[in-house]
Amino acid sequence: MTEEKMELEDLGSSLVGSESKKTSVKPPNAFERLVQPCLAELVGTTFFVFIGCVSVIENVETTGRLQPALVHGLAVAVLVACMAEISGSHFNPPFTMAIYLCGGIELYMVVPYLVSQLIGGVLGAAMSKVMTTAEKYAQAQGAAFTILQSGDQLMGAVFGEMAMTCLITMVVLLGAVNAKSRSPMVPFMVGCTVIINILAGGDVSGTCLNPARALGPAILANYWTYHWVYWVGPITGGLVAAALVRLLLGDRKTRIIMK
Template sequence: MADEKMEMGEVGSSLMSSETKAPAARPPNKFERLYQPCLGELVGTTFFVFIGCVSVIENVESAGRLQPALVHGLAVAVMVACMAEISGSHFNPPFTLAIYLCGGMEMSMVLPYLASQLLGGVLGAAMAKGMTSRENYTKANGAAFALLQSNDEIGGAVFGEVAMTCLVTMVVLLGAVNAKTRSPLVPFMVGCTVIINILAGGDVSGTCLNPARAFGPAIVSNYWTYHWVYWVGPITGGLVAAALVRLLLGDGKIRLILK
């Protein structure tokens, strides 16, 4: 009798364990691995650039840098939180390059991500043009970066773009890629970093930090004055951040030296 009870108990426990066992996770299919991440980058960059451009074109003068700073920072935070599990929420070519260099993505996805981000920048800028008044759009050069007007301003602007992009890229790498410092607060952290960068350096370079954000309005409004600054500065800043994490700040898995 005791043996029968033990057998029944074993059967019962096995049935309970089989009922409560979580189903095995389905591996992502080709769409989820290849196409959906690129669509996430396209959609996320489009709406980030759209909202950012509108905030500049329709900026109230009395608000100064505060309005575009808050809009860009909050837009980044929202889109990063929404798209993180789809594409990783880069929306910025320097972020993609730095994440790849720190082992956070496969090489085969780098070029598709970059293309998606640049196309998203153009679509977002076109949406902003369609929404805003012609007078305000023309006055703001379509939210292209029109602050720089002489060679005397170039040095400070390039350095500012390098330093500020390095800062926000380090926040991304340490908050989302580096296992030792990874944080669920990374959308908030990145958004706040964008806000403080714009408030601090908006009058020096315009605080682009993102070639896709510069490229879209430049294409749509055909404004290219000193446009190269907003490629050289942010990309250099992203590479410096990747080097700092790879060589000094990363955990044992990412760091290349002094292990």
């Protein structure tokens, strides 16, 4: 009886040991920690800007803002769902800055992410130029943001870019970074927020919300009229969102006051 018990114990321990060996996960190597996330940001931003630019250049007049709104929103939802586990699926410099300020990314990865996103924006714009006809590309100024034509529109456009970027950045921070409100629905939520922002503010500023999305078409089409708006507005909005989460909306781990 004692021998049988010892055999069963040995068998149990061997089973536990083999199971733990199977479930053990190797820590990520240097490529997975440093290079792969930057590649994911570059590839994701490239395809987001490419699809977004084509949707504007090939926009059918009868659809109005609906076509680019749906294309941008669905594209970002798909890309976020695919690459969230690789890089976090930022694809937007204000997102990266805000996520860093809320503790979601290490400082040494911030600049590589920003560079990858900006390069991706240029590559995506170049791909859209290759795909579309020269006539349509010229008519749409390469999908650069041409809606601002006078200084009278500036205040509303800057505020709109700031407020709408603040909204979508809060969705990202609360849905993906803040532990208390983290949700697997983030791709859907971010995509929907992009859609409603474009539908609401497309005629005010063009609804860029992303300097990488603005930079690529501006370079390829050489269109720089009021280009600064699409840097100042989104970056300010991202910083405001980070401040709201850090000071008021975040959980105890994220919040820096009133813990």
